[in-house]
Amino acid sequence: MNIKTVAVIGAGIMGRGIAHVSALAGFDTVLNDISDDLLQDAMTRIRRDLQKGVEQGKITNASMHSALERLALDTSLEHSGAGADLVIEAVPERIDLKLDVFARLDRACPPHAILASNTSALSITEISSATKRPQRFIGMHQRDRWSP
Numbered sequence: 001m002n003i004k005t006v007a008v009i010g011a012g013i014m015g016r017g018i019a020h021v022s023a024l025a026g027f028d029t030v031l032n033d034i035s036d037d038l039l040q041d042a043m044t045r046i047r048r049d050l051q052k053g054v055e056q057g058k059i060t061n062a063s064m065h066s067a068l069e070r071l072a073l074d075t076s077l078e079h080s081g082a083g084a085d086l087v088i089e090a091v092p093e094r095i096d097l098k099l100d101v102f103a104r105l106d107r108a109c110p111p112h113a114i115l116a117s118n119t120s121a122l123s124i125t126e127i128s129s130a131t132k133r134p135q136r137f138i139g140m141h142q143r144d145r146w147s148p
Contacts, residue, residue: 001112003026007084009077009101011042014118015090020046022088023067024059030072035124039073046071077101078108085110090118099101099130107130 008019011033019031019042033039050067053059066110081087085143087105091097098117105115117127 002094003085003114005084005086006028006085007032008090009080009087009105010090010092010118011038012090012092015018015088016042018048018073018088018090018118020049020067024050024063026070027072028072028088030074030080030084032074032077034075036075038072039075043071043073068108077104077148081105081108081113082110084113086114086116088116088118093119095122095126097100098127102127102130 005024006019006027008015008022009032011019011031015031015033019029021031023029031039031042033042034130036079047068050064052057054061054064081104086143087109089101091106092099102115102117109115115131117124119127
């Protein structure tokens with residue numbers, strides 16, 4: 001599968017870090033959260049972190065600008081997932097929230113999209129049950145990765 005567009009759901013510490021790395025790696029990236037204020041705060045922090053990388057000689061100024069051009073912000077979960085090849089969820093560690101997010105993503109994302117959770121404490125098997133595509137669902141930190 002050729003991944004071109006990554007959607008990151010949740011603009012907190014983990015989500016904005018994942019979006020930062022995704023955009024820097026060359027993927028078109030959509031960072032999603034429930035409010036423009038949260039997204040603007042995340043973008044400010046991403047810009048600051050990228051600038052720090054330039055100052056430390058870890059990335060070039062051109063790489064920073066390219067990454068920022070590849071990074072979009074969106075408050076619509078359905079819109080964010082609609083064009084994604086890979087969706088990485090990084091919302092708070094609440095099972096009810098994660099189940100709701102993945103049920104909505106399952107309906108909004110194209111059939112080929114891979115859904116991933118950044119959970120560190122909750123069961124990937126339980127979270128994947130909110131979708132009709134458990135074979136295209138992965139846990140990024142999980143001990144109990146679901147396997148068909």
